[in-house]
Amino acid sequence: MVHPRPAEGDAAVPADERFDFAAIDPKWQRFWVEEKTFKAVLDPDKTERAYVLDMFPYPSGAGLHVGHPEGYTATDIYSRYLRHTGVNVLHPMGWDAFGLPAEQYAIKTGTHPRETTKKNVANFRRQIQALGFSYDWDREVDTTDPAYFRWTQWIFLKLFERGLAYQSEVPVNWCPKLGTVLANEEVIDGLSERGGHPVVRRPMRQWMLAITAYAEELLQGVDNLDWAEGIKAMQRNWIGRSEGAEVDFKVDGHDLSIRVFTTRPDTLFGATYMVVAPEHELLSTIATEERRAEVEAYAATAARKSERDRQDDRKEKTGVFTGAYAVNPVNGAKIPVWTADYVLGGYGTGAIMAVPGHDTRDFAFATAFELPIVRVVCAEDGDPSEPLDEAFTQHGVACNSGEFDGMRTDIFKHRIAEWLADKGLGETKVNYKLRDWVFSRQRYWGEPIPIFYPCFPGEGADRELWDPRRGDAVTIDYTTPLPVPYDQLPLELPETADYKPNEDGEPPLARCLDWRFFQDDDGNWFARETNTMPQWAGSCWYYLRFTDPDCTTDLASFEALDYWPPVSLYVGGAEHAVLHLLYARFWHKVLFDMGVVPTDEPFPRLVNQGMILGEDGEKMSKSRGNVINPDDMLTEFGTDAFRLYEMFMGPLEKVKPWQMAGMHGTRRFLYRMWSLYQKPISDAALPDEVASVLHGLIKKVTDDTANLRFNTGIAAMMEALNDLLKVDVLHREVAETLVLLLSPYAPHIAEELWLRLGHAPSVSQEPWPTWDEAKLVKASYLLPVMVNGKVRAKLEVPSDSDEATLEALALADARIVKWTEGKVVRKVIVKPGRMVSVVAK
RNA sequence: GCCGAAGUGGCGGAAUGGUAGACGCGGCGGAUUCAAAAUCCGCUGGGCUUUGCUCGUGAGGGUUCGAGUCCCUCCUUCGGUACCA
Numbered sequence: 001m002v003h004p005r006p007a008e009g010d011a012a013v014p015a016d017e018r019f020d021f022a023a024i025d026p027k028w029q030r031f032w033v034e035e036k037t038f039k040a041v042l043d044p045d046k047t048e049r050a051y052v053l054d055m056f057p058y059p060s061g062a063g064l065h066v067g068h069p070e071g072y073t074a075t076d077i078y079s080r081y082l083r084h085t086g087v088n089v090l091h092p093m094g095w096d097a098f099g100l101p102a103e104q105y106a107i108k109t110g111t112h113p114r115e116t117t118k119k120n121v122a123n124f125r126r127q128i129q130a131l132g133f134s135y136d137w138d139r140e141v142d143t144t145d146p147a148y149f150r151w152t153q154w155i156f157l158k159l160f161e162r163g164l165a166y167q168s169e170v171p172v173n174w175c176p177k178l179g180t181v182l183a184n185e186e187v188i189d190g191l192s193e194r195g196g197h198p199v200v201r202r203p204m205r206q207w208m209l210a211i212t213a214y215a216e217e218l219l220q221g222v223d224n225l226d227w228a229e230g231i232k233a234m235q236r237n238w239i240g241r242s243e244g245a246e247v248d249f250k251v252d253g254h255d256l257s258i259r260v261f262t263t264r265p266d267t268l269f270g271a272t273y274m275v276v277a278p279e280h281e282l283l284s285t286i287a288t289e290e291r292r293a294e295v296e297a298y299a300a301t302a303a304r305k306s307e308r309d310r311q312d313d314r315k316e317k318t319g320v321f322t323g324a325y326a327v328n329p330v331n332g333a334k335i336p337v338w339t340a341d342y343v344l345g346g347y348g349t350g351a352i353m354a355v356p357g358h359d360t361r362d363f364a365f366a367t368a369f370e371l372p373i374v375r376v377v378c379a380e381d382g383d384p385s386e387p388l389d390e391a392f393t394q395h396g397v398a399c400n401s402g403e404f405d406g407m408r409t410d411i412f413k414h415r416i417a418e419w420l421a422d423k424g425l426g427e428t429k430v431n432y433k434l435r436d437w438v439f440s441r442q443r444y445w446g447e448p449i450p451i452f453y454p455c456f457p458g459e460g461a462d463r464e465l466w467d468p469r470r471g472d473a474v475t476i477d478y479t480t481p482l483p484v485p486y487d488q489l490p491l492e493l494p495e496t497a498d499y500k501p502n503e504d505g506e507p508p509l510a511r512c513l514d515w516r517f518f519q520d521d522d523g524n525w526f527a528r529e530t531n532t533m534p535q536w537a538g539s540c541w542y543y544l545r546f547t548d549p550d551c552t553t554d555l556a557s558f559e560a561l562d563y564w565p566p567v568s569l570y571v572g573g574a575e576h577a578v579l580h581l582l583y584a585r586f587w588h589k590v591l592f593d594m595g596v597v598p599t600d601e602p603f604p605r606l607v608n609q610g611m612i613l614g615e616d617g618e619k620m621s622k623s624r625g626n627v628i629n630p631d632d633m634l635t636e637f638g639t640d641a642f643r644l645y646e647m648f649m650g651p652l653e654k655v656k657p658w659q660m661a662g663m664h665g666t667r668r669f670l671y672r673m674w675s676l677y678q679k680p681i682s683d684a685a686l687p688d689e690v691a692s693v694l695h696g697l698i699k700k701v702t703d704d705t706a707n708l709r710f711n712t713g714i715a716a717m718m719e720a721l722n723d724l725l726k727v728d729v730l731h732r733e734v735a736e737t738l739v740l741l742l743s744p745y746a747p748h749i750a751e752e753l754w755l756r757l758g759h760a761p762s763v764s765q766e767p768w769p770t771w772d773e774a775k776l777v778k779a780s781y782l783l784p785v786m787v788n789g790k791v792r793a794k795l796e797v798p799s800d801s802d803e804a805t806l807e808a809l810a811l812a813d814a815r816i817v818k819w820t821e822g823k824v825v826r827k828v829i830v831k832p833g834r835m836v837s838v839v840a841k
Numbered sequence: 842g843c844c845g846a847a848g849u850g851g852c853g854g855a856a857u858g859g860u861a862g863a864c865g866c867g868g869c870g871g872a873u874u875c876a877a878a879a880u881c882c883g884c885u886g887g888g889c890u891u892u893g894c895u896c897g898u899g900a901g902g903g904u905u906c907g908a909g910u911c912c913c914u915c916c917u918u919c920g921g922u923a924c925c926a
Contacts, residue, residue: 230845234921237844242925262926275926317924342924352926360842361924433925574920611920648865650854653846655919659853665865671880712855715864722864784860789907791860829906835859839906 019674021638055572080744143538150490240433261348270376279345288323446532450484640746
């Protein structure tokens, strides 16, 4: 469709022509892509720069849903706005494309995950481009591209060099029948969710990342982040710092002690028994002969349970007495040692001193097994001899605690820790819930871990003719992990048609023998690591790659990393509140310590868009049949109406239900906007009232856009449009300003109107309008007058009236006199421009 | 349980401690039409004795000339998390 460029001053088009989005949307989308309108260029002279980033999507086969464009539209409006104000903006998009669905599809159909990914990426790109976003498409990245994951592997090697990547045997859910490892969520009552086969907890060699080494830095960094309080709280809770003390309890009759961790050393005198986790290393040592069988049976049962079951079973406390006794170091009391699965092997020391008087879990356990309960804390005015019918968990005053009686427990807590340290019985200690990150997956479609190991002929192998690539028996020395040399990166995935892990839990790569085994020049054999990285890996640093996506010498050039980061605004769903954001912050801090990046936090400002629910107020899902497809919306309502609606629904962060009727509303707004520009354009000077309204609108829209309050910014434009449609002419200044204000929100119609106003494209590169405070002032305004807190009159008063004048005007008004008659006016509060409040008794 | 967010018309939502309900949807009435859709105009929180009065922002208290907004207690919903000693 060809749009004749109208002659100067003649914007008149046939009055019956409607905004034809079906023709106009693709026209401008093509224009932007072809002209590279939104190409971001590193220009050291442009000091005002911004990096506006969306959490890049996993390109699923289902395509875009309406939640994606919510955040994308918000960042797009913001990016376009910043560009109008002269800021150099980096606004990229890419694909987090490794992941399980493509692999499962491969197992089912034999289609290579690479093919599935390629197809899905193409579809996502098409859908996203149809939304008219101002991404710099020259910076598109794909985590599955070897040129990209070369640097993911590079970072892994750096972590390995720094001792932050290591191997460990950690328990996983292993289902021998299915021949696979299962996630906690996939195990129900000790059986696999699919098929109902038994699942065991089994230690398997895994690669781990030592995120706990950064626990304190990750925690402290949270304080300075401009993120929603809720998300910051979730990160803090996940890291889970707790301060307390470790205390040694001697085991009676043994030359050994068991160390416990407690946050309440002030309750030490109340420890009436001790519990060690079923997986505790000393359990079988301390168990007495007559108790041993029962203890071991209990430990075996506990080992068989998945974490999920252990959580589900927690209402009912179980446990077994070991027969052993420990000595309380503060009072010499002999207390029984039990084992119970409410004590976790992986936290603290895997053993606790139980204080049933002051811990709810210990109280429940002591009650169930009839163990003694002693009060050692009471309220300030409480009675130390009063029995406890539930655990008293607050701080208070120490009692039944020997020499410490009467001391406030919050002080006692620190005093006793020092006392224990002096006596060599313990020390203060900080613990974190955060665990090291299990970084390996027994899967095909992920980044290969760039590590290899020496290997040797296995038992019974013929040493002379031995060749592990033929499947000869092999012994791999996993204790000697060797890094793939940097110049051999990327280490790419081998081709295979077999994507399933085998019955031993070995990943598919283990069967790619030609890839797995190789010889050095001296004829020594080596075996590659066959686990791959988890999906999180690629998303841990993609925001750095966007700054310089084609760099071949570094993950990005120094100049790019110095110029663009940190991300000035990061927008995405709250479902990534913990894992992605914590992992990315971790990698970023390591890179910062290495001197690779200049800032210690990657995302100083984060906004989480609220989920969009279905029209029924429920989460959108196929099974509920309440899914809205963006493609359908674009066809029926146009891109701009869709963008406007998603922003007009309510505040960005809020959870909001979809309302199809709302789409009609924003489309109608655009039709009306189009019809406004059918009016004759006047070059006359603006009348004062019009100028006042226009400048008020500029101020409101500017303020709302800059602060991401898009819903009210749109409302202001709707309101202005309603007024403007009532007059016969459209002043050129109004016409042009309005197009500019609209352009970040509804860029297609804005480009078209800008063209028809006689300008060359693109409106997106025009300067943002500014307002003049002086022009906001009107000659008079409506002043509400209250009597005793109720509005009784509204007076039209001159804008320049002073307080005394306003007070006089208010008190003289007949409607006010009616309410003050026969009363004494005690006080008059006058706020010029706001209201007058009269107090009369 | 704990942490976080939020409760305002028929619905989505607006309101620097200062006219509660902007804007949009829906509804009602009208114009246009043979008719309908679309479009345009007007009205639209409840109640009443309707130039006006009164009630009204989850419930109850409090601070203030004035509270949706600030403080206290409680209720409900949503999100996260959980035997973390």
